[in-house]
Amino acid sequence: MQTLIKNGLVYTNQQLHHADVLIEDEKIKAISPDINVSADVTCIDAQDKLVTPGLVDIHVHFREPGFTHKETIDSGSLAAAHGGFTTVCAMPNLNPVPNTAQLLKAQIKRNQTDGHIKINQYAPITNDLTSTDLTDAAALKAAGAIALTNDGKGVQSAGTMYDAMLLAKAVDLPIVAHVEDDSLVRGGVMNAGVTAEKLGLPGILSVSESSQVARDIALAAATGAHYHICHISTAESIRQVREAKKAGISVTCEVTPHHLVLDDTMITHDDPMMKMNPPLRGFEDRQALIAGLIDGTIDCIATDHAPHSAEEKAGSMRTAPFGITGSETAFAVLYTQLVRTRMVSLSQLLAALTHKPAAVLKLNAGQLQAAQPADIAIFDLNTAHTIQVSDFVSKGKNTPFIGDTVYGWPTATYVNGQKIHFPI
CATH class of the missing domain: 2.30.40.10 (Urease, subunit C, domain 1)
Known part of the structure; x- marks a missing residue:
C-alpha cells in the first residue's frame, strides 16, 4: 500500500x-x-x-488508571494525534503508581493496547511519588521505563535526590525533575507578585523552583547523572541551566507552550483556566524563556498536557486543580504567537517539537527520512x-x-x- x-x-x-x-x-x-x-x-x-515528522511530546498526563474521569489512554492519545504528536512520554502520577516492574509492565501493555500513537512510559523516582523510599531503577529500566520522575511533586530531600541520581546513573536512566520546594509554595495558587496581590490570591515564590534547580545541578555535577528539568519557568532557573551547560554538566530542560506565550500580567481575574504548576511567571521570566529557547539553553518544548473535568476546573483558583491541556493546541498557538510574530523561526519551533525532544530521551522519533x-x-x-x-x-x-x-x-x-x- x-x-x-x-x-x-x-x-x-x-x-x-x-x-x-x-x-x-x-x-x-x-x-x-x-x-x-x-x-x-x-x-x-x-x-x-x-509536512513534518510526527511531533514528539516528552511530558503528558493520560490519567489512566485511577483518574479516567479526566482522561484515558484512548482519549489522551487521540488528542495527541489530533495535535500532530505521534510519540509521547506519559507521566507516572497514576493510581496505582507504577512503582514496581510488574506494575510498570502492566502500564506499558495498557499503553500499547489502548493507545493510538507511540507511548513511552516514565517510572517514579520514589515509591508513590511522595516517599523517600527509592524505587528499583534497574528493574524498572528492564521493564521498559524511559526515565525516572516524580512529576507533580518535587523531591524534597537532597539526600534522596543524590541517591536517586547515583542509581539512575548506574543504569543509564535520566532523572526528570519537577522542581519545587514545598516549603516555599506556602499555599500559593499563582505566581507571587503584583498581579497576585491585586487579585488577593496567595502567591508561589519563584525561588521555590530556582532553589531546587540550583540544588539539583550541584547534585548532577557530583553524580554525573543526566538531569532533566520539567516545565522550566523562571529567568533565574534559565540562568542556572545556561551556566551549568557551559560547565559541562549533563543538564537538559523543557518549556511548555503556555509559559512561552502567557505570563501573570495576562491574568485579569480569578480564572482557574490560568492555574498551572509551575504558575505563569512574570513578563521578564517569559522573555527569558523565549531567549533560552532561541539560544539552546532550553532543549525542547513539552506540553505538560494535564486534563481535568469541567467540574474540577470551575470556580476559583483557590480550589481548582493545577494544570491545562496542551496536546491539541500546542503547535497552532506557538506558530501563531511566536513564528508569525517573527520571534522564533519555523525551523527553530519544529526542532524543539521533533528531533530535539527525541534526543533528550534517546527516542527513535522526530525525523522525517527514508526508511524511517x-x-x-x-x-x-x-x-x-x-x-x-x-x-x-x-x-x-x-x-x-x-x-x-x-x-x-x-x-x-x-x-x-x-x-x-x-x-x-
Whole structure:
C-alpha cells in the first residue's frame, strides 16, 4: 500500500523545502520533488501546507488508571494525534503508581493496547511519588521505563535526590525533575507578585523552583547523572541551566507552550483556566524563556498536557486543580504567537517539537527520512481557525486558549503510515 503526500513544505534534515513524501506500508519510501507513481496510489494534496515528522511530546498526563474521569489512554492519545504528536512520554502520577516492574509492565501493555500513537512510559523516582523510599531503577529500566520522575511533586530531600541520581546513573536512566520546594509554595495558587496581590490570591515564590534547580545541578555535577528539568519557568532557573551547560554538566530542560506565550500580567481575574504548576511567571521570566529557547539553553518544548473535568476546573483558583491541556493546541498557538510574530523561526519551533525532544530521551522519533517509520503530521499555516470547545478530542477542555484565533491547525496525522481518524 502506498500513499503520496504531494506539494507540501516539508521539514526534513532540519531544513524546510518543497517536496513530495511517499509512504509505502509503514515506512517512508522517498522524499523528493515531483515523485511520480502509479495511478492506484492514494494521493494527498498538501499544497500550501506544512509536512513534518510526527511531533514528539516528552511530558503528558493520560490519567489512566485511577483518574479516567479526566482522561484515558484512548482519549489522551487521540488528542495527541489530533495535535500532530505521534510519540509521547506519559507521566507516572497514576493510581496505582507504577512503582514496581510488574506494575510498570502492566502500564506499558495498557499503553500499547489502548493507545493510538507511540507511548513511552516514565517510572517514579520514589515509591508513590511522595516517599523517600527509592524505587528499583534497574528493574524498572528492564521493564521498559524511559526515565525516572516524580512529576507533580518535587523531591524534597537532597539526600534522596543524590541517591536517586547515583542509581539512575548506574543504569543509564535520566532523572526528570519537577522542581519545587514545598516549603516555599506556602499555599500559593499563582505566581507571587503584583498581579497576585491585586487579585488577593496567595502567591508561589519563584525561588521555590530556582532553589531546587540550583540544588539539583550541584547534585548532577557530583553524580554525573543526566538531569532533566520539567516545565522550566523562571529567568533565574534559565540562568542556572545556561551556566551549568557551559560547565559541562549533563543538564537538559523543557518549556511548555503556555509559559512561552502567557505570563501573570495576562491574568485579569480569578480564572482557574490560568492555574498551572509551575504558575505563569512574570513578563521578564517569559522573555527569558523565549531567549533560552532561541539560544539552546532550553532543549525542547513539552506540553505538560494535564486534563481535568469541567467540574474540577470551575470556580476559583483557590480550589481548582493545577494544570491545562496542551496536546491539541500546542503547535497552532506557538506558530501563531511566536513564528508569525517573527520571534522564533519555523525551523527553530519544529526542532524543539521533533528531533530535539527525541534526543533528550534517546527516542527513535522526530525525523522525517527514508526508511524511517511514516510518522507524519500536516498543518495548515494559512487558514485562520478559532479554537472552540467542540474542537477537542481530549476529555479535558481546560485551556485558556478557547476563543483564540490561530494559524497552523493540524489537518492530518499518520502513525506508521496509517491516518488517524478522530471522533469529532
